[in-house]
Amino acid sequence: MKIKTTEINVKKPDKDVDFFDITGNVSDAVAAADVKEGVANVFSPGSTASVTTIEYEPNLLIDFRRVLEKLVPSDIRYEHEKAWGERNGQSHMRTSIFGPGVVIPIHEGKLMTGQWQQIVVMDFDVIQRNRRIVIQVIGE
Amino acid sequence: MKIKTTEINVKKPDKDVDFFDITGNVSDAVAAADVKEGVANVFSPGSTASVTTIEYEPNLLIDFRRVLEKLVPSDIRYEHEKAWGERNGQSHMRTSIFGPGVVIPIHEGKLMTGQWQQIVVMDFDVIQRNRRIVIQVIGE
Amino acid sequence: MKIKTTEINVKKPDKDVDFFDITGNVSDAVAAADVKEGVANVFSPGSTASVTTIEYEPNLLIDFRRVLEKLVPSDIRYEHEKAWGERNGQSHMRTSIFGPGVVIPIHEGKLMTGQWQQIVVMDFDVIQRNRRIVIQVIGE
Numbered sequence: 001m002k003i004k005t006t007e008i009n010v011k012k013p014d015k016d017v018d019f020f021d022i023t024g025n026v027s028d029a030v031a032a033a034d035v036k037e038g039v040a041n042v043f044s045p046g047s048t049a050s051v052t053t054i055e056y057e058p059n060l061l062i063d064f065r066r067v068l069e070k071l072v073p074s075d076i077r078y079e080h081e082k083a084w085g086e087r088n089g090q091s092h093m094r095t096s097i098f099g100p101g102v103v104i105p106i107h108e109g110k111l112m113t114g115q116w117q118q119i120v121v122m123d124f125d126v127i128q129r130n131r132r133i134v135i136q137v138i139g140e
Numbered sequence: 141m142k143i144k145t146t147e148i149n150v151k152k153p154d155k156d157v158d159f160f161d162i163t164g165n166v167s168d169a170v171a172a173a174d175v176k177e178g179v180a181n182v183f184s185p186g187s188t189a190s191v192t193t194i195e196y197e198p199n200l201l202i203d204f205r206r207v208l209e210k211l212v213p214s215d216i217r218y219e220h221e222k223a224w225g226e227r228n229g230q231s232h233m234r235t236s237i238f239g240p241g242v243v244i245p246i247h248e249g250k251l252m253t254g255q256w257q258q259i260v261v262m263d264f265d266v267i268q269r270n271r272r273i274v275i276q277v278i279g280e
Numbered sequence: 281m282k283i284k285t286t287e288i289n290v291k292k293p294d295k296d297v298d299f300f301d302i303t304g305n306v307s308d309a310v311a312a313a314d315v316k317e318g319v320a321n322v323f324s325p326g327s328t329a330s331v332t333t334i335e336y337e338p339n340l341l342i343d344f345r346r347v348l349e350k351l352v353p354s355d356i357r358y359e360h361e362k363a364w365g366e367r368n369g370q371s372h373m374r375t376s377i378f379g380p381g382v383v384i385p386i387h388e389g390k391l392m393t394g395q396w397q398q399i400v401v402m403d404f405d406v407i408q409r410n411r412r413i414v415i416q417v418i419g420e
Contacts, residue, residue, distance in 0.1 A: 039276070054232060098239075114186040117240070134387075178283060254326040
């Protein structure tokens with residue numbers, strides 16, 4: 001049983017919500033670990049970015065930004081602001097709705113994601129970030 | 141350490157959101173793998189169906205359909221439609237809210253789900269689908 | 281490969297949504313299992329409480345309660361009530377939005393959670409509960 005833990009960085013250039021397709025990074029980690037059967041546990045160590053799967057399609061990202069504003073708006077004042085002075089209450093709540101990580105099955109050396117399913121970091125924070133993402137490959 | 145990866149199919153008969161109780165299938169996979177301690181990683185390889193746990197109760201499924209319409213309505217036009225001509229933008233966004241998979245603990249040969257907690261595929265797509273679901277049993 | 285499965289209880293004192301920081305319990309389980317590389321699979325065996333990660337900050341918990349009321353209100357009647365007479369339809373739906381569990385990477389004997397990221401049980405039920413939470417530590 002192998003357990004290989006690596007990290008990548010995703011760099012958020014502006015203040016808006018950002019989406020990063022990291023499917024290639026996870027595939028590379030599976031290949032580097034030489035795991036044929038097992039899982040890839042992809043995890044965001046933080047409370048303002050999620051890791052999930054979506055179809056990474058530019059128009060759909062526009063839809064996501066709109067739906068996020070509707071579900072947990074960024075233009076209202078949250079109590080969280082009083083704790084740290086940061087206006088990112090919405091970032092925290094969106095993160096736990098989408099979840100901190102995903103566990104992708106690996107079979108015959110390949111991620112079992114669908115053809116239109118990418119592994120994506122959603123960075124919900126309101127400032128520029130250089131964020132660590134954990135990729136853990138476990139198996140044989 | 142055993143790692144047994146199997147697949148089942150769930151067949152969506154109509155255009156509406158569908159819910160499939162696959163608890164029995166996952167239990168069967170655990171028994172077939174003869175794993176006493178470990179996990180069942182149940183995963184949807186696609187971007188328009190989730191795997192999660194709910195109480196699979198017919199009235200609650202009605203409530204879920206209503207709440208889904210409120211959270212991410214199906215009767216508005218999404219930008220995603222312009223990419224492929226498919227009117228399933230809402231299916232994609234619902235999927236990442238509920239997540240692509242669950243990792244259920246196995247102890248003494250049994251899934252550690254609660255009595256009123258079923259493992260469920262939520263198919264959010266708008267067309268008939270014959271969908272693959274991955275069941276991976278890992279343990280000893 | 282070690283697989284150690286333990287349980288803790290979280291006791292909800294009143295009818296409101298409750299949040300429990302169980303990061304210390306999960307850290308203790310990792311230390312007790314003496315696992316250096318692997319995962320902690322933290323899971324709620326039930327359909328009215330989630331396990332996820334958030335910044336456990338009192339003001340943010342106020343924000344969460346408000347957003348929960350907006351997303352899936354507690355003051356409307358759900359069909360689920362007709363099945364069991366329980367007014368917790370909203371508890372069920374909130375649970376699957378936030379998910380039943382999380383899989384936290386362990387590296388060099390430590391949980392790879394961020395500094396402001398706690399492992400939290402969100403109990404959405406409407407009655408007092410003494411709830412079991414599963415902590416499974418898997419690795420080497």
